[in-house]
Amino acid sequence: MNIKVVKRNGKKEPVMLDKILDRITQQTYGLDKLIIPFEVAQKVIEGIMPDIKTQVLDQLAMETAASLATKHPDYSILAARLAITNLHKETKKSFSETVTDLYKYIDPKTGKHSPIVSESFHNIVKKHADEIDSAIVHSRDHNFDYFGFKTLEKSYLLKLDGKVAERPQYMYMRTALQVWGENLEKVIETYNTLSEGYYTHATPTLFNSGTGRPQLSSCFLLDVENDSIEGIFNTLKESAQISKNAGGIGISFTKVRSKGTYIAGTNGTSNGIIPFLKIYNETARAVDQGGGKRKGSIAIYMEPWHADIMEFLDLRKNQGKDEIRARDLFLAMWMNDLFMERVELDENWTLMCPHECSGLTETYGQEFRDLYTKYENLGKGKKTLKAREVWNKILESQIETGTPYILYKDSINEKSNQSNIGVIRSSNLCAEIVEATGVTKTQGEILKNKELLTKLGLSEFYGEESVNETAVCNLASIALPKFVNKNKTYNFNKLYEVAYQATINLNNVIDVNLNLQF
Numbered sequence: 001m002n003i004k005v006v007k008r009n010g011k012k013e014p015v016m017l018d019k020i021l022d023r024i025t026q027q028t029y030g031l032d033k034l035i036i037p038f039e040v041a042q043k044v045i046e047g048i049m050p051d052i053k054t055q056v057l058d059q060l061a062m063e064t065a066a067s068l069a070t071k072h073p074d075y076s077i078l079a080a081r082l083a084i085t086n087l088h089k090e091t092k093k094s095f096s097e098t099v100t101d102l103y104k105y106i107d108p109k110t111g112k113h114s115p116i117v118s119e120s121f122h123n124i125v126k127k128h129a130d131e132i133d134s135a136i137v138h139s140r141d142h143n144f145d146y147f148g149f150k151t152l153e154k155s156y157l158l159k160l161d162g163k164v165a166e167r168p169q170y171m172y173m174r175t176a177l178q179v180w181g182e183n184l185e186k187v188i189e190t191y192n193t194l195s196e197g198y199y200t201h202a203t204p205t206l207f208n209s210g211t212g213r214p215q216l217s218s219c220f221l222l223d224v225e226n227d228s229i230e231g232i233f234n235t236l237k238e239s240a241q242i243s244k245n246a247g248g249i250g251i252s253f254t255k256v257r258s259k260g261t262y263i264a265g266t267n268g269t270s271n272g273i274i275p276f277l278k279i280y281n282e283t284a285r286a287v288d289q290g291g292g293k294r295k296g297s298i299a300i301y302m303e304p305w306h307a308d309i310m311e312f313l314d315l316r317k318n319q320g321k322d323e324i325r326a327r328d329l330f331l332a333m334w335m336n337d338l339f340m341e342r343v344e345l346d347e348n349w350t351l352m353c354p355h356e357c358s359g360l361t362e363t364y365g366q367e368f369r370d371l372y373t374k375y376e377n378l379g380k381g382k383k384t385l386k387a388r389e390v391w392n393k394i395l396e397s398q399i400e401t402g403t404p405y406i407l408y409k410d411s412i413n414e415k416s417n418q419s420n421i422g423v424i425r426s427s428n429l430c431a432e433i434v435e436a437t438g439v440t441k442t443q444g445e446i447l448k449n450k451e452l453l454t455k456l457g458l459s460e461f462y463g464e465e466s467v468n469e470t471a472v473c474n475l476a477s478i479a480l481p482k483f484v485n486k487n488k489t490y491n492f493n494k495l496y497e498v499a500y501q502a503t504i505n506l507n508n509v510i511d512v513n514l515n516l517q518f
């Protein structure tokens with residue numbers, strides 16, 4: 001039977017093993033000799049059906065090569081090369097033309113102009129089209145392995161009507177232009193460093209550069225606004241807005257009162273933190289980052305003295321009722337030295353409610369010790385148990401679920417270079433940075449101004465201004481193996497240059513970032 005393949009122009013021609021083999025062989029340059037093109041071609045032929053499209057044939061070839069990666073890792077590189085060459089056939093050779101298509105996009109459902117890139121970005125590209133287009137090195141697309149390329153294809157590369165419109169090099173150029181605007185010398189320098197794989201900007205920067213909402217920051221650190229329905233849900237709204245724009249979130253939740261605590265406004269008792277965290281969990285699921293590009297992610301930070309701590313540590317466990325589980329949240333402990341000392345000495349530990357024992361979230365070191373032991377001596381605790389019982393629960397949760405993270409608030413705050421801003425209450429989603437958030441010294445200064453104006457009889461000129469700091473981090477990642485020379489020495493000079501450039505670029509990211517308003 002003469003099986004035919006449908007080419008991209010609609011014409012049909014007979015399937016020929018030699019052509020398929022030649023197409024695969026062309027992409028094996030520089031790969032290990034154990035890579036056998038005929039083995040891939042043979043498996044592709046076995047999966048061919050009548051009137052198969054060349055795009056499907058290419059897809060079959062790359063998936064077949066990828067499936068052989070367990071035999072040799074170079075098969076993954078071969079699969080990526082096949083995928084990249086297919087993408088190059090499907091996309092335009094010109095970056096500037098692609099940007100114009102993205103800007104002029106018309107939503108087929110509504111018929112409205114729905115630009116994917118901003119007007120200002122399009123104008124820059126249009127103005128400098130020749131210079132920008134000539135700077136792009138398309139062959140660098142072939143530096144990806146299959147997994148890396150498929151990750152870019154799924155989430156990072158901009159699409160038109162569901163089809164990928166960008167090439168990886170276009171994404172890097174789009175990012176460089178967002179960071180440097182019309183400073184083309186710096187744009188091209190940044191593009192080259194990114195596309196050669198020396199470093200990369202964070203996911204939100206790659207996602208959103210050049211678009212109408214250039215939210216470029218990676219992580220946001222929040223403190224629950226206050227222990228009230230309004231405060232908890234205002235923070236939830238802020239979390240949803242951040243997740244919508246592809247940011248990861250870390251929230252200090254310790255100030256929310258524990259289960260059974262009296263509520264004066266309703267003459268009832270609190271249900272504790274678990275029902276609220278369930279709502280935060282569903283928000284993380286519903287508001288995925290950038291509209292389905294990756295899951296929304298929230299880390300919740302708690303101190304070990306909170307009366308709901310034992311239930312908190314069960315949140316991610318597989319067993320148990322769904323209504324008391326929040327398996328999509330990441331959990332974290334904001335430890336103090338006093339607790340660890342009592343674990344070591346096998347002493348008692350008192351669980352407290354932040355509503356009844358105020359000030360514990362605002363203090364650290366000796367000040368925290370004094371306040372905590374004062375509440376203990378006054379009998380204000382909810383429950384007393386062995387410190388090791390809490391510690392064992394933490395270890396049990398880590399073994400079963402991989403969380404909680406553990407960070408030490410005394411050490412962090414004592415070494416903080418942000419003590420002039422305020423107390424650090426948490427880290428971020430990935431627990432790699434620590435920054436002050438929530439109520440800050442700036443607010444204290446405002447209150448002092450209010451007192452001064454009152455003494456002068458000018459209180460009518462004081463506005464009830466509220467200061468609620470949200471800490472933000474902007475990330476880039478340097479590929480350290482790239483600086484290893486062929487003679488197995490390390491190029492520290494190049495590392496310095498790239499680190500310096502990345503730092504300057506991140507400083508620019510702060511300036512050109514979208515100013516989110518909550």
